Amino acid sequence: xxxxxxxxxxPYDRLxxxxxxxxxxxxxxxxxxxxxxxxxxxxxxxxxxxxxxxxGQLTALLSEQGYRVTGLDSSAGMLEFARGNAPQAEFVxxxxxxxxxxxxxxxxxxxxxxxxxxxxIEELINVFANVRSALCAGGSFAFDVNMEPLYAARWNGAMxxxxxxxxCDLRASWDWQARLGRNQASFFPHSGAGPADEITVxxxxxxxxxxxxxxxxxxxxxxxxxxxxADLQMAGEIGRRIFVAA
Numbered sequence: 058x059x060x061x062x063x064x065x066x067x068p069y070d071r072l073x074x075x076x077x078x079x080x081x082x083x084x085x086x087x088x089x090x091x092x093x094x095x096x097x098x099x100x101x102x103x104x105x106x107x108x109x110x111x112x113g114q115l116t117a118l119l120s121e122q123g124y125r126v127t128g129l130d131s132s133a134g135m136l137e138f139a140r141g142n143a144p145q146a147e148f149v150x151x152x153x154x155x156x157x158x159x160x161x162x163x164x165x166x167x168x169x170x171x172x173x174x175x176x177x178i179e180e181l182i183n184v185f186a187n188v189r190s191a192l193c194a195g196g197s198f199a200f201d202v203n204m205e206p207l208y209a210a211r212w213n214g215a216m217x218x219x220x221x222x223x224x225c226d227l228r229a230s231w232d233w234q235a236r237l238g239r240n241q242a243s244f245f246p247h248s249g250a251g252p253a254d255e256i257t258v259x260x261x262x263x264x265x266x267x268x269x270x271x272x273x274x275x276x277x278x279x280x281x282x283x284x285x286x287a288d289l290q291m292a293g294e295i296g297r298r299i300f301v302a303a
Contacts, residue, residue: 068256070134072242075225077112077138079218083169084115087201087299090289094281094301095164095199099124103163106191108153108184108200109171113139113146119166120145129156154183158191165192167200170297173238173260178271181263185275185302197303198277201285203238205262207296212238222247236262268300277302 069076096119099105103124107116110128112135119126126146130136136148149156153167154175165188175181188198212231217224226243238260243253265282272280281301285294 067132067134068258069132071244071254071256072258073112073132073134073138074220075218075227075242076135077142078220081112081114084118086291087168088115088118090285090291090299091166091168091199093289094283094299095166095197096122096124098197099163104161106158106162106165106188107146108165108167108188109174110139110148111135111169111171113142113148115166115168116146116148117143127158127162129153153187154180156187156191160191160193162191163193163196165196165198167198170201170203170260172200172268173203173262174258176259176261178267181268181271182274185272185277189276195303197301199299199301201297201299202263202268203260204264204296204298205233205236207294208238208260208262209233210295238262265298272300272302279303 101123105119105124105126107119107126107128110116110130113128116126116128116139120143128139128143128146128148129151130139131150131152133150136150139148172181175184192198208231212229215226215228217226223244223246228241230239232239240258240260242256245253269280279302283289283299285291285297285299289299
């Protein structure tokens with residue numbers, strides 16, 4: 058689901074177990090929306106690209122509906138879980154900012170605020186352009202983006218989760234001046250041996266105009282945008298927008 062540099066130690070590898078067990082349920086929530094906006098127009102067995110697929114829960118759901126799905130993610134740790142969750146799918150280890158594929162996909166999707174993990178407009182344009190190059194003529198790219206109301210309302214607080222031989226404390230904070238959401242994870246082995254690992258992942262808050270400009274720069278000519286809660290009846294998803302670009 059997430060896009061760190063392939064040339065650095067990938068923090069999402071360390072988060073893969075937490076994400077797979079505790080944070081991966083959004084695919085089930087968003088699937089009916091994707092069906093209404095994009096999937097209903099696809100032929101049976103169409104090829105679908107799941108960009109930043111994470112641990113593959115949405116990939117699995119799409120595969121179960123008969124689509125030929127390729128999941129792309131830059132975290133080998135995430136993909137290890139994804140291959141178990143969606144054995145019917147194909148998976149590619151690649152950075153969404155740098156990948157290249159033949160234009161064979163009827164649609165592409167990217168969910169659970171993966172797009173917010175790209176931290177500047179240039180990265181967004183690269184991602185959007187790479188996805189567009191992988192789409193067949195007339196193909197659509199559907200993705201969600203966290204907007205400022207979501208960060209302001211929900212990006213605070215903490216929770217502890219258990220992972221076998223260790224615990225993980227998750228803390229979220231919102232810096233409205235920098236327009237950055239910060240996700241910090243601290244891992245504590247139950248044995249008490251050794252210091253805790255600390256992982257920090259950032260998300261950039263974009264406004265709708267910035268997303269539209271990046272899509273236009275990447276070559277998309279048609280863009281629709283929907284408020285997840287008000288327009289698409291996704292209860293509790295205040296501040297999340299769904300975009301469909303072609």
